Amino acid sequence: MSNTNLNTQSVLSMKGQGYYSQKTIGAKNAIDKMEPLIQQALNTIPKKEILKIADFGSADGGTSQQMWFNIIEKIKNSGDNRQIEMLYTDLASNDFSVLFRLMQGMQGNTDFAYQKKFANVFVHGCGTGFHDQLMSDNSLSLGFSATAMHYVSERPCLIKNHVHMVGSNEDEKAQFKKQALKDWETILINRSKELVSGGRFICINFGIDEEGRHLGNTGGHNMFNNFAKHWKNLEKDGVITNEEFVNATFTQHYRTVEEFRKPFDDPNSEVSKSGLILKKCETMFTDCPFKIHYNKNKSTMSSREFAETLIPTMRSWSETVFKTALEKRNPDEINKIVDQFYNSYLEEIADNPDDHAMDYIHIVMDIEKV
Numbered sequence: 001m002s003n004t005n006l007n008t009q010s011v012l013s014m015k016g017q018g019y020y021s022q023k024t025i026g027a028k029n030a031i032d033k034m035e036p037l038i039q040q041a042l043n044t045i046p047k048k049e050i051l052k053i054a055d056f057g058s059a060d061g062g063t064s065q066q067m068w069f070n071i072i073e074k075i076k077n078s079g080d081n082r083q084i085e086m087l088y089t090d091l092a093s094n095d096f097s098v099l100f101r102l103m104q105g106m107q108g109n110t111d112f113a114y115q116k117k118f119a120n121v122f123v124h125g126c127g128t129g130f131h132d133q134l135m136s137d138n139s140l141s142l143g144f145s146a147t148a149m150h151y152v153s154e155r156p157c158l159i160k161n162h163v164h165m166v167g168s169n170e171d172e173k174a175q176f177k178k179q180a181l182k183d184w185e186t187i188l189i190n191r192s193k194e195l196v197s198g199g200r201f202i203c204i205n206f207g208i209d210e211e212g213r214h215l216g217n218t219g220g221h222n223m224f225n226n227f228a229k230h231w232k233n234l235e236k237d238g239v240i241t242n243e244e245f246v247n248a249t250f251t252q253h254y255r256t257v258e259e260f261r262k263p264f265d266d267p268n269s270e271v272s273k274s275g276l277i278l279k280k281c282e283t284m285f286t287d288c289p290f291k292i293h294y295n296k297n298k299s300t301m302s303s304r305e306f307a308e309t310l311i312p313t314m315r316s317w318s319e320t321v322f323k324t325a326l327e328k329r330n331p332d333e334i335n336k337i338v339d340q341f342y343n344s345y346l347e348e349i350a351d352n353p354d355d356h357a358m359d360y361i362h363i364v365m366d367i368e369k370v
Helices: 019-023 025-032 035-044 065-077 096-103 170-194 223-236 242-247 257-265 289-296 303-325 331-351
Strands: 050-056 083-089 121-126 140-146 195-208 276-286 360-369
Touching (some): 025 276, 035 065, 170 195, 170 257, 170 360, 257 276, 303 331
Parallel strands (some): 050 140
């Protein structure tokens, strides 16, 4: 029997052992763009004895590591010698061991191992989802989150003929929208509890822009339609059951700008009453770095080589959805089927690479507690 109201915390995780940050260069590029905005915010946040920063939904910390290094370096170079506490949060299933090794210079690019380079910088991990309050009241100066808060706390329904809400029917879409609005308000109220007066919460979330574009759907092939097509082909071929097809429903909702703004635009909402104001809300486009590289190197790079770089970035965050849908099978069988699924998508890209990419569409928000 299908599990409709799947709890996100119980099953979701990014692919571990450093795989996620290694394969998601596009996410890093988007995060790096946030450095000036965060620096501006830090210049106005009231100074506390200890500067407490939180990175919500951080995965292994690799995609934001260089940005935080640059920011901490600027703080230290300015003569600000306050102690800095960095809290990285994600689900209990997250590979925090990689995060700690990265920050201490035991793995990855040691140039950005800020915990090793700078004194009085303390790194902590929290294995609880960002829908909950994660820090004590009035303790957080700066909160940040990137490419994370499109995950809803639980799956409101199963999507019968697709894998994602962007391809769902109107009733299914309405249920995801309702859940996402409830979750967004909960997230904001809990951030308000954590933030000091004058503190900021800056986030870049996946969403749908004014042109209807979203992650993997910016012209050419629609990535989620391709996920659904190749997953459905496995059902047609008798590899998976219909129940397994339906169970691969992503626990995600891509909000529009209007949906993100809604709690702030209503002066009587609990979010507005909590003291949060929206200072900025705008869309941001980030090109797929793998497609850029392929277009620049077509004379020496084959279409298969391009496909072999693009599929891993998709797989780094989506694989767990398909594996969970097959949870009644043994691990070897699950791995075989999931490999078959991604390989079929890879072959499609290798045969006709021109219209395939994973461009990023983010909604950038700067939120202040007054």
